[in-house]
Amino acid sequence: MSFQLRCPQCGPRSVYEFRFGGEVRQRPLPDAAQEEWYRYVHTKKNQAGEQMEWWFHRSGCRQWLQAVRNTISNEVKRTWFPDEDNE
Amino acid sequence: MSTFDFDGHSVNAEPGDTVGSALYRAGQRVFSRSFKYHRPRGLLCAAGRCPNCLVNVNGVPNMPACVTPAREGMVVRHQNAWPSLETDALSAAQHFDFLMPVGWYYKVFRSLKLWHMVEPHIRAVAGLGEPPGVDEIKGEYEHAWWHAEVAVVGGGSSGMAAALEYAGRGASVVLIDDQPSLGGRARYQSSAADLAAVRERVSNEAGVRVLSRSYCFGLFEGNLLGVLQPNPHGAVKERLIHLRAGHVVVAAGAYETPLVFANNDLPGVMLSTAAQRLIRLHGIKPAATAVVVGGGPRAAGVVADLKNAGVRIAGVVEPAAIRSASGGHCVTGVKTDTGSIPCDLLVICGPLVPDAGLLAQAGAKLVWNQAHGAFLPTGLPPNVSAVGSVCGTGLAGTPANRGGASKRSFVCVCSDVTTADLDGAVREGFDHIETLKRYTTTTMGPCQGRMCQLAAVEICAGLTGRSMDATGVTTSRPPNPPVSLGALAGPRHHPIRRTPMHDEHQQLGAVWLDMGDWKRPRYYRAGSGDETACVRAEYQAVRERVGLIDVSTLGKLILQGRDAGKLLDKVYTHRFSDLKPGRVRYAVICDESGVILDDGTIAALAGDRYFISTTTGNLEFVDQWLRWWLAGTGWDAWLTNMTSGFAAVNLAGPKARETLRKITDCDLSSESFPYMGCREAEVAGVRSLLVRIGFVGETGWEIHCPAEEGPKVWQALMKAGAEFDIRPFGIEAQRLLRLEKKHVIVGVDTDALTTPIDAGMTWVARLDKPDFVGRAALTQASQAPPRESLVGFEMQDDTLPDDGAPVVLGGRPVGRVTSARYSPVRQRTIGMAWVPVDHAAEGSAIAIRSGGRLVQALVKQAAFHDPEGGRLRQ
Numbered sequence: 021m022s023f024q025l026r027c028p029q030c031g032p033r034s035v036y037e038f039r040f041g042g043e044v045r046q047r048p049l050p051d052a053a054q055e056e057w058y059r060y061v062h063t064k065k066n067q068a069g070e071q072m073e074w075w076f077h078r079s080g081c082r083q084w085l086q087a088v089r090n091t092i093s094n095e096v097k098r099t100w101f102p103d104e105d106n107e
Numbered sequence: 108m109s110t111f112d113f114d115g116h117s118v119n120a121e122p123g124d125t126v127g128s129a130l131y132r133a134g135q136r137v138f139s140r141s142f143k144y145h146r147p148r149g150l151l152c153a154a155g156r157c158p159n160c161l162v163n164v165n166g167v168p169n170m171p172a173c174v175t176p177a178r179e180g181m182v183v184r185h186q187n188a189w190p191s192l193e194t195d196a197l198s199a200a201q202h203f204d205f206l207m208p209v210g211w212y213y214k215v216f217r218s219l220k221l222w223h224m225v226e227p228h229i230r231a232v233a234g235l236g237e238p239p240g241v242d243e244i245k246g247e248y249e250h251a252w253w254h255a256e257v258a259v260v261g262g263g264s265s266g267m268a269a270a271l272e273y274a275g276r277g278a279s280v281v282l283i284d285d286q287p288s289l290g291g292r293a294r295y296q297s298s299a300a301d302l303a304a305v306r307e308r309v310s311n312e313a314g315v316r317v318l319s320r321s322y323c324f325g326l327f328e329g330n331l332l333g334v335l336q337p338n339p340h341g342a343v344k345e346r347l348i349h350l351r352a353g354h355v356v357v358a359a360g361a362y363e364t365p366l367v368f369a370n371n372d373l374p375g376v377m378l379s380t381a382a383q384r385l386i387r388l389h390g391i392k393p394a395a396t397a398v399v400v401g402g403g404p405r406a407a408g409v410v411a412d413l414k415n416a417g418v419r420i421a422g423v424v425e426p427a428a429i430r431s432a433s434g435g436h437c438v439t440g441v442k443t444d445t446g447s448i449p450c451d452l453l454v455i456c457g458p459l460v461p462d463a464g465l466l467a468q469a470g471a472k473l474v475w476n477q478a479h480g481a482f483l484p485t486g487l488p489p490n491v492s493a494v495g496s497v498c499g500t501g502l503a504g505t506p507a508n509r510g511g512a513s514k515r516s517f518v519c520v521c522s523d524v525t526t527a528d529l530d531g532a533v534r535e536g537f538d539h540i541e542t543l544k545r546y547t548t549t550t551m552g553p554c555q556g557r558m559c560q561l562a563a564v565e566i567c568a569g570l571t572g573r574s575m576d577a578t579g580v581t582t583s584r585p586p587n588p589p590v591s592l593g594a595l596a597g598p599r600h601h602p603i604r605r606t607p608m609h610d611e612h613q614q615l616g617a618v619w620l621d622m623g624d625w626k627r628p629r630y631y632r633a634g635s636g637d638e639t640a641c642v643r644a645e646y647q648a649v650r651e652r653v654g655l656i657d658v659s660t661l662g663k664l665i666l667q668g669r670d671a672g673k674l675l676d677k678v679y680t681h682r683f684s685d686l687k688p689g690r691v692r693y694a695v696i697c698d699e700s701g702v703i704l705d706d707g708t709i710a711a712l713a714g715d716r717y718f719i720s721t722t723t724g725n726l727e728f729v730d731q732w733l734r735w736w737l738a739g740t741g742w743d744a745w746l747t748n749m750t751s752g753f754a755a756v757n758l759a760g761p762k763a764r765e766t767l768r769k770i771t772d773c774d775l776s777s778e779s780f781p782y783m784g785c786r787e788a789e790v791a792g793v794r795s796l797l798v799r800i801g802f803v804g805e806t807g808w809e810i811h812c813p814a815e816e817g818p819k820v821w822q823a824l825m826k827a828g829a830e831f832d833i834r835p836f837g838i839e840a841q842r843l844l845r846l847e848k849k850h851v852i853v854g855v856d857t858d859a860l861t862t863p864i865d866a867g868m869t870w871v872a873r874l875d876k877p878d879f880v881g882r883a884a885l886t887q888a889s890q891a892p893p894r895e896s897l898v899g900f901e902m903q904d905d906t907l908p909d910d911g912a913p914v915v916l917g918g919r920p921v922g923r924v925t926s927a928r929y930s931p932v933r934q935r936t937i938g939m940a941w942v943p944v945d946h947a948a949e950g951s952a953i954a955i956r957s958g959g960r961l962v963q964a965l966v967k968q969a970a971f972h973d974p975e976g977g978r979l980r981q
Contacts, residue, residue, distance in 0.1 A: 023329040035329075061700050061883075074735070084735050094329075102739030
């Protein structure tokens with residue numbers, strides 16, 4: 021694995037500067053059913069293709085960002101900070 | 108001129124010589140002994156691509172002599188031969204080849220026991236050089252990270268043209284060439300066009316950075332090239348460059364490979380390009396009489412170069428006419444369809460193979476092209492291109508195999524695999540090129556298939572009746588060519604973190620313990636220096652008088668902003684938004700499955716300002732975790748990592764208050780500064796944060812001050828405590844002190860499945876809060892009793908079980924010890940252990956396996972020392 025990610029703050033950087041933070045998922049409401057919490061905690065989509073995910077720029081600006089990455093080709097379509105407009 | 112040592116003899120080297128060329132000039136013809144049969148082997152490719160001239164240079168094994176520059180004072184040793192290269196006793200192996208067909212040891216040693224008995228002997232006899240010992244590795248290796256708009260691999264005519272073209276368009280170009288100087292085959296073939304003018308232009312082009320004698324060993328995702336550059340400067344032996352390029356141009360050319368016929372591995376059987384290199388690059392007349400195997404203009408060019416060097420040409424033989432080479436140690440002649448010709452050099456114009464490994468690694472498909480007689484790259488990914496003979500330009504096919512199955516026709520010179528071996532393997536059913544490779548190890552030796560791949564594919568296709576395309580090639584993987592392990596490992600640097608009080612500890616006789624990158628005192632050597640006695644003395648100081656420990660390694664974070672309390676309420680299991688300024692609370696982080704991730708304390712400095720401590724090892728995690736829960740919320744909360752900014756100590760013991768009182772104006776009475784309180788005050792004139800907590804179970808204060816003032820505060824406390832015989836204490840005493848209080852260490856007493864409910868800390872999980880991370884899981888867990896419980900135990904004697912010792916019930920392991928120490932206060936061994944919940948009641952008898960026997964212990968619910976916590980609150 022040696023692709024690059026574009027950090028919205030620092031520009032294109034080696035993936036080794038980042039920590040992978042998993043799929044972007046919707047956390048259930050606090051009083052959601054156990055079943056829903058179970059799925060959130062223990063199952064992942066494990067998408068083959070494009071997915072939205074978290075990355076932390078550990079050796080850079082130390083901010084969490086989100087990215088759309090193709091898990092097959094490692095092509096990173098977009099990156100943004102989560103408080104920015106996604107589009 | 109310089110001299111170097113080869114097997115105890117002095118060898119002269121001319122300027123520009125390699126170890127190989129100097130040895131050849133000095134008359135050396137046998138350079139190595141083969142892997143399996145110990146047959147003599149001589150210079151074959153003279154380009155660093157074959158295994159024949161691997162030697163040990165200055166202790167580093169498997170260096171190709173033919174491309175290793177000769178340097179004054181070098182110590183060069185042969186490999187894999189005993190007692191010498193000329194008379195290798197192990198060459199008797201070739202007379203027993205009928206006992207050792209491909210895969211013989213799979214078939215012979217079918218008992219694992221037998222295999223383990225013979226394996227060391229086989230390994231000693233077969234193989235390559237000996238790896239050096241750790242201390243024998245001289246010199247340094249380094250890594251570098253470069254960026255270029257364009258990287259060109261190959262310094263021949265095509266590579267130089269590409270570099271000039273891109274540079275002309277204003278791009279920054281790095282040109283990587285594995286030769287000592289630019290020019291490619293024009294350097295050693297008089298028939299090639301003269302490139303002096305182009306070389307001149309490239310050298311003068313400011314936009315092109317040339318790396319000579321440097322190898323690209325891999326092309327990875329995102330156009331990342333692994334480049335090995337020898338002797339970049341000073342004492343550095345090799346530099347590994349991680350080169351990221353916007354565009355990669357592969358102009359690696361084509362290399363020559365052997366023909367397969369009987370005795371084709373004899374010293375004196377040499378590729379035509381090897382002979383040309385010896386002549387043109389090193390001014391060596393390679394032999395008196397040569398026979399050239401080849402045809403057409405290529406052979407004519409080789410003949411001309413040999414004649415120019417004064418070599419008599421005894422004949423030019425068409426490849427189809429060759430039968431075998433003859434000779435014992437070295438070639439003495441060649442047998443053809445029409446007769447025998449004596450010679451002392453057999454020059455082979457072998458098939459040219461495009462050096463397309465990097466392109467295949469980048470995702471290109473290699474497709475057979477009959478006209479060029481080569482597998483050519485197609486389907487190149489974007490941002491990678493190929494030019495020159497790597498694409499087939501100028502290549503005309505010659506079949507490699509010139510005979511039937513024979514035990515003396517070597518396909519793979521690395522592992523001594525013959526045409527007979529391939530024939531047998533295919534008949535045994537290994538008829539796919541990938542299984543044939545794995546079964547026979549063809550293409551798996553040091554040359555990584557560069558000498559044998561084409562011949563192996565051709566033979567496999569012939570034996571199976573499939574086309575070259577249907578047979579295909581084996582997968583190309585990095586590293587290609589080989590890379591030294593030292594270069595991959597890089598500089599042997601390891602970061603060390605020292606606390607601000609490091610020198611104080613050193614002077615006090617600290618015995619160090621590595622915790623992550625940190626150095627922490629394990630204990631302080633005093634008196635006899637016996638660890639048990641030292642730890643006991645430190646322990647007693649804390650329990651009876653006063654002790655001081657450096658806790659600067661704790662993670663220290665400041666969180667501030669209107670929504671700081673809201674974030675803490677969300678991430679920590681306890682409630683913090685209601686924590687009054689001046690108060691401290693124990694703090695636990697769980698994940699969404701309720702598992703404990705870290706613990707620490709949180710002090711409220713003001714309504715919107717909190718001081719968070721984390722365990723030493725989990726700071727980075729907690730920092731990232733808090734930032735993740737904050738990301739995208741828009742909350743007004745700001746996290747600052749102050750770990751390196753603050754020094755911290757813990758002053759604890761019955762005399763702690765009297766000690767601290769001497770150097771602070773802060774009112775330390777329990778009425779105004781109770782247990783679990785915090786104050787900002789001056790200590791020894793240094794603005795500090797005082798936190799009254801008690802990990803070790805005595806009255807005590809954690810004191811945080813600016814890092815640069817740490818030694819001053821430490822010294823002042825030691826001085827103030829002198830009248831009470833204050834002692835510095837280390838990690839070992841701290842672990843014993845906290846164990847007597849049954850204070851849990853996350854990651855030692857808990858594991859990756861432990862929830863606060865399992866650990867008996869239900870009180871930290873405020874399930875009445877509307878939401879926090881892990882609430883759903885903990886709510887569910889709280890509704891059913893846990894299966895296991897973390898309890899304290901007291902041994903019935905002074906046996907000291909290891910951490911992890913099993914708790915045994917009815918002959919079966921049902922739990923485990925997490926921590927155990929001899930307790931001075933209980934005068935026996937105490938500890939904590941996971942036990943089944945029906946054995947967790949006070950006084951339950953459990954058995955612990957220690958030192959091969961079962962020892963009885965009793966479960967203790969309360970802390971072993973001061974169970975009511977009165978001493979903490981005094």
